[in-house]
Amino acid sequence: MSGVTVFGLCAAAAVGLGFYGLITNPQPLRKIIAFNLLGSGVFLLFGVVGRRGAVAGTGNDPVPQALVITGVVVAFSATALAIALLLRLFQTTGSTKLSNRTSPGDGSDPAGG
Amino acid sequence: MSVATAFEIVLAAVVLGLGTWTIVVRETFSATVGFVAYGLLVALIWVRLDAVDVALTEAAIGGGLGGVLLLGAAARLWDADLMAMEAPGEVARASAAALSVLTAAALAGAVLLLPDPAPTLAPAAVANAWATSLSNPVTNVLMAFRAMDTMLEKVVLLLAIIGVWSLAPDSAWGGRPGPRHQADPRGVLAFLARLLPPVGIVVGIYILWTGADHPGGAFQGGAIVASMWLLAIMAGLADTPPVSRRSVRFILAAGPGLFLVVGLAGLLFGAAFLSYPPAQAKPLILGIEVAMTLTIAATLGLLLAGAPERSAEP
Amino acid sequence: MSLVRDMMTIAAVSAGAFFFLAGTVGLLRFPDTLTRLHALTKADNLGLGLVVLGLLPQAGGLRDGLKLVSIWLLGLLAGATVSQLIARTAHHGSTR
Numbered sequence: 001m002s003g004v005t006v007f008g009l010c011a012a013a014a015v016g017l018g019f020y021g022l023i024t025n026p027q028p029l030r031k032i033i034a035f036n037l038l039g040s041g042v043f044l045l046f047g048v049v050g051r052r053g054a055v056a057g058t059g060n061d062p063v064p065q066a067l068v069i070t071g072v073v074v075a076f077s078a079t080a081l082a083i084a085l086l087l088r089l090f091q092t093t094g095s096t097k098l099s100n101r102t103s104p105g106d107g108s109d110p111a112g113g
Numbered sequence: 114m115s116v117a118t119a120f121e122i123v124l125a126a127v128v129l130g131l132g133t134w135t136i137v138v139r140e141t142f143s144a145t146v147g148f149v150a151y152g153l154l155v156a157l158i159w160v161r162l163d164a165v166d167v168a169l170t171e172a173a174i175g176g177g178l179g180g181v182l183l184l185g186a187a188a189r190l191w192d193a194d195l196m197a198m199e200a201p202g203e204v205a206r207a208s209a210a211a212l213s214v215l216t217a218a219a220l221a222g223a224v225l226l227l228p229d230p231a232p233t234l235a236p237a238a239v240a241n242a243w244a245t246s247l248s249n250p251v252t253n254v255l256m257a258f259r260a261m262d263t264m265l266e267k268v269v270l271l272l273a274i275i276g277v278w279s280l281a282p283d284s285a286w287g288g289r290p291g292p293r294h295q296a297d298p299r300g301v302l303a304f305l306a307r308l309l310p311p312v313g314i315v316v317g318i319y320i321l322w323t324g325a326d327h328p329g330g331a332f333q334g335g336a337i338v339a340s341m342w343l344l345a346i347m348a349g350l351a352d353t354p355p356v357s358r359r360s361v362r363f364i365l366a367a368g369p370g371l372f373l374v375v376g377l378a379g380l381l382f383g384a385a386f387l388s389y390p391p392a393q394a395k396p397l398i399l400g401i402e403v404a405m406t407l408t409i410a411a412t413l414g415l416l417l418a419g420a421p422e423r424s425a426e427p
Numbered sequence: 428m429s430l431v432r433d434m435m436t437i438a439a440v441s442a443g444a445f446f447f448l449a450g451t452v453g454l455l456r457f458p459d460t461l462t463r464l465h466a467l468t469k470a471d472n473l474g475l476g477l478v479v480l481g482l483l484p485q486a487g488g489l490r491d492g493l494k495l496v497s498i499w500l501l502g503l504l505a506g507a508t509v510s511q512l513i514a515r516t517a518h519h520g521s522t523r
Contacts, residue, residue, distance in 0.1 A: 003121035007158055008224030010125035014132055016217025021136035023209040026198040029141055029186055033148050036179065037132055040155055040171075047162045048224060053233025059163025062250035063234040066259055069170045069251070070266045073332055073409075076174050076182075077273035080416035083186045084277040088420060091282075096193040301511040309504070 008048040014041030028086050028096050032079060039075045043068045121161055128154045141194045145183045152176025165328035166251045169320070173336035174413070181343065182417055245394040248326040255330065256398045260387045264376065267369035267405065270412045274365060278356050281421035287357030288425045290418035296349045306348030313341035321406050325395070331402040335409030342414045353418045355425035361411070368408025372401055432484040439481025446474030460517040464510045475502050 018038025022031050050064035090096050128151065135147035153176045159168035187194075201209070238250050238258065245257045255263050281288065296302045314337075321334030345351040354361050375397055376387040383390060389397050453466025479499040486492040 003118045003161065005224065006118070006121050006125050007162060008227075009221050010129055010158070012217045012220035012224060013129050015220055016213040017129075017132050017136055019216055020209055020213035023212070024201055024206050025136070026200055027141060027194070029183070029190055030136075030144060033144055033183060034136060036148065036175075037135065037151070040152070040175065043167075043171075044155065044158065044162075045220065045224070047159060047164055047167065049227070049231070050164065051162045052227060052231035053235055054163065055233055055235050057239060058235050058250050061233045061235045062238045062254045063259070065164045065167050065251045066254040066262070068164075068167050069255065069330075069332060070262055072167070072170050072175050074266060074269055076179055076413070077270050077416060079179060080182055081273050081276045083182055084280050084420050087186065087189060088280045090190055090193055096190060097198065301508050301515075305504070305508040312501070 004048055004051050007044060007051075011041045011044035011048060014038070014044065017041075026098075028089075028098055029083075032082050032086070035082075036075065036079060039071070043071055046071075124154065124158060124161070128158065141190070142184075142187045145180070145187045148183060149176055149180035152180060166249070166324075166330060166333070169328060169330075169333040170336075173333050173340075177340060178336055178413055178417060181340075185417070185419075244391050245389065245398060246391075247395060247398065249324060249328065249330075251328070252324050252330055252398075256402065257389065257394065260372075260376075263405075264369060264372040264387070267372060267408065270409070270416075271365060271369060274412055274415055277416060277420055281356075285421045285424050287355060288421040289355050289423045290353045290415065290421050291346075292422065293352060294347050294349045296347075298349070302348045303350060306344045306350050310341040310345055313337055313344075317341070317406070317410075321402060324402070325399065331405040332409060335406040336413055338406065338410035339413035339417075342410065343417055346414075346418070353415075356415070356421055357425055361415075364407055364411045365415075366408075368401075368405040371404040375401055435484055436481045439477050443474045443477030443481060446470045446477060450474065461514055464514055464517075468506050468510045472503055472506055475499055 015038055018034045018036075018041055021034025022038060025031055025034060046064040046068045047060070050061040051059075053061035053064075086096060131147055131151045131154065135144050135151060138144050138147065153172060156168045156172035156176060159165070159171055200206075235250070238254055241258065242248065242250065242253055245253050247253055247256075317334040317337035319334075320329040320337065321331055322329075324330030324334070342351070346353055356362075375389075379388040380386045447470060450467050450470025453470060454463050457463045457466055476499055479495050482495055483492050486495055
């Protein structure tokens, strides 16, 4: 069992953990954190594949590395947008509940003001 | 089993333990702190996988800026955390656990059954390095061989910032993001915000410059410059700019704009969209990277600042 | 000569690791925030300094050595300011 396989199994476990957290945790911020965990596991899988393809003098295949760098930045911007949405939800409704049982116009601002 | 493999097993175990703790701990603030530590340890894993560029990006953007984002959100949502939320029932949790275990097992099986010898694009990337005369293969792939992906990624960043800005309430439309931070001007935070940004900006520019031949690049350098700007904002030494200001919008569009102009020039005067003539490849790429670093620093900083909350009057 | 360098590296890095361990034990065992900060900053600054000292013989040249030392100085700066900020918040919180 080489080190690279260990990291691959770690990545698979991270994906499973993030998936479980995303489904079961009721709070949206915890869901966002679990989603980031899931994403980092996927990126690690890319890294494992790249490490196994390390030939021609490079330590790690540069193409998966470039894809992961792009992925990290995009995941960060998606997280930022999600948190901006969450904070706006908290501002307008006073709670972060995602359930749709609150009726519209429930004492919150109707026009976004 | 060598010492290196034993170290890697311990590292993987600690990372998984941290990940599990982040998912199951009760308070959201603790989960955020756990996630930041997790991000930094994953950067260590990237170093062990010989992908130093990705380790820098993960430490700077994934762990660092992502951690700041989540910590800020956890602080503002403190009261929401105290409200009891209905956790899903036993059946839902058991089926979610079964689904997660199934997914993890499938991925683990895929990892164990990866083909040997591994398919790789490294020889192609190294063989074509003459076209750009840069020696960092990752920078070659990012800026030359798959430059289209990088250009579209800049556009994605721009779309994200437009999305965040569109969440402003009517009274603050086009105004300044975030609250006005106040800190004791003779205190420790203001001292740090005066001392560190010159050093940080030099380090960021150095990482951009050295990305041509060594691990580094525009994303990592831009993230460091963004964090220096955010430090100055959080210490009250600078204020977030109003999002309707033309210079802000120009800086945000400069990166993808320059990329697009170079790409169209390649279409008109060269072989294809985004093709560089080999003689001018290095100056073109460095020019695009400078514009990219400015845009990335501004975009990441503004993404962290959030939606406008104050109207634009100073 | 390289044996001497390797022995020095092993000794210094092991001492640094011991200080990190001591700091972590202090973090876990001390009763409140201020004492924990005391354990962390003393142990981590000394631990990081010893690790950097141990890595200096292995550095490739003067520039790499200076980079290592600047990492230690930046770590010191960050640790000092952050522990001051945490301590002031904890102090205000407990005396309010």
